[in-house]
Amino acid sequence: MELHQVRYFLAVASTLNFTRAAEQCNVTQPALTKGVQKLEQELGGQLIYRERQLTQLTDLGKEVLPMLERTLASAEAVRRRAQEFQRKDVAPLKIGLAPSISASLVLDPIAEIAKFLPGLHVELREGAAKKLVDLLLEGEINAAMVGDVHDVPARIDDWSLFEERYVAVLAPTHQLANRPSIGIDDLRETVLLERAGCDVAPKIQQSFFPEKPPQLGHCSGHDLHLQHMAAAGFGVILAPEHMPRLPTLKTIPLEGDPVSREVRLLAVQGRRYSPALDAFVKVARLRDWSVEVPDRDVPHAAVPEVARAPA
Numbered sequence: 543m544e545l546h547q548v549r550y551f552l553a554v555a556s557t558l559n560f561t562r563a564a565e566q567c568n569v570t571q572p573a574l575t576k577g578v579q580k581l582e583q584e585l586g587g588q589l590i591y592r593e594r595q596l597t598q599l600t601d602l603g604k605e606v607l608p609m610l611e612r613t614l615a616s617a618e619a620v621r622r623r624a625q626e627f628q629r630k631d632v633a634p635l636k637i638g639l640a641p642s643i644s645a646s647l648v649l650d651p652i653a654e655i656a657k658f659l660p661g662l663h664v665e666l667r668e669g670a671a672k673k674l675v676d677l678l679l680e681g682e683i684n685a686a687m688v689g690d691v692h693d694v695p696a697r698i699d700d701w702s703l704f705e706e707r708y709v710a711v712l713a714p715t716h717q718l719a720n721r722p723s724i725g726i727d728d729l730r731e732t733v734l735l736e737r738a739g740c741d742v743a744p745k746i747q748q749s750f751f752p753e754k755p756p757q758l759g760h761c762s763g764h765d766l767h768l769q770h771m772a773a774a775g776f777g778v779i780l781a782p783e784h785m786p787r788l789p790t791l792k793t794i795p796l797e798g799d800p801v802s803r804e805v806r807l808l809a810v811q812g813r814r815y816s817p818a819l820d821a822f823v824k825v826a827r828l829r830d831w832s833v834e835v836p837d838r839d840v841p842h843a844a845v846p847e848v849a850r851a852p853a
Contacts, residue, residue, distance in 0.1 A: 547581040635818035638674035638686035704831035711779040733777035736761040
């Protein structure tokens with residue numbers, strides 16, 4: 543079934559006149575008639591009665607008419623979408639963010655791209671680093687921002703954007719909440735809330751408490767669950783400074799910034815970048831991440847202070 547055959551049939555169905563239908567399609571009447579006949583052969587039945595001056599749709603013609611109308615409309619929509627994409631009238635960009643990566647970090651790069659890509663359409667997806675790598679390889683997202691990630695497949699491009707420290711996140715009523723900074727020894731005397739699968743607590747234990755591990759309290763695989771526990775006074779979270787967090791919580795730096803991580807940008811090697819992805823990768827890699835991230839009104843999240851660019 544060819545689209546021009548469908549177009550010829552729909553023209554006849556709307557005019558009930560082969561001459562006018564041919565004029566409407568800008569073809570000769572024999573060419574239009576031949577196209578309709580081929581369509582009838584493919585569908586296995588007559589679509590149009592032709593009786594001298596009388597032209598009518600058959601029962602089969604009436605049955606398939608709405609389906610063929612949708613077929614042609616869908617094909618034309620695909621063509622328009624492709625043309626808009628080539629003209630950059632539509633520039634989709636799907637970005638994956640690890641749960642501890644704040645969406646505020648990508649807002650300025652997106653705003654910069656939108657200045658010269660007015661058709662930019664951004665979709666943000668959240669997932670664990672391994673899941674985001676899978677989505678990249680499957681083509682479900684175009685780029686991802688993650689924290690420390692291990693065993694990145696060879697097919698993934700991996701760029702370091704900046705280093706960020708870990709801070710203590712705790713309730714304002716916690717006994718350490720009024721200190722300008724918290725020392726490692728202070729952590730020995732408090733309960734740490736642990737995120738399942740996170741290597742921060744083991745890293746601190748190995749580096750600073752080789753003999754006596756810190757007290758690990760409740761745990762969860764979700765940052766928000768831990769934050770509610772911290773807000774209820776159950777313990778302290780050690781979290782990246784840019785992690786979205788509840789406004790009822792307080793953050794305090796650790797003395798000497800003993801724990802940090804790299805925030806990295808991932809994309810698939812070898813694939814042709816869309817205009818939006820190409821712009822995002824360039825802006826993200828060239829951006830001076832040492833500048834202060836401006837405060838933004840994000841429900842249930844506070845935006846932290848400064849990301850430190852790697853040396």
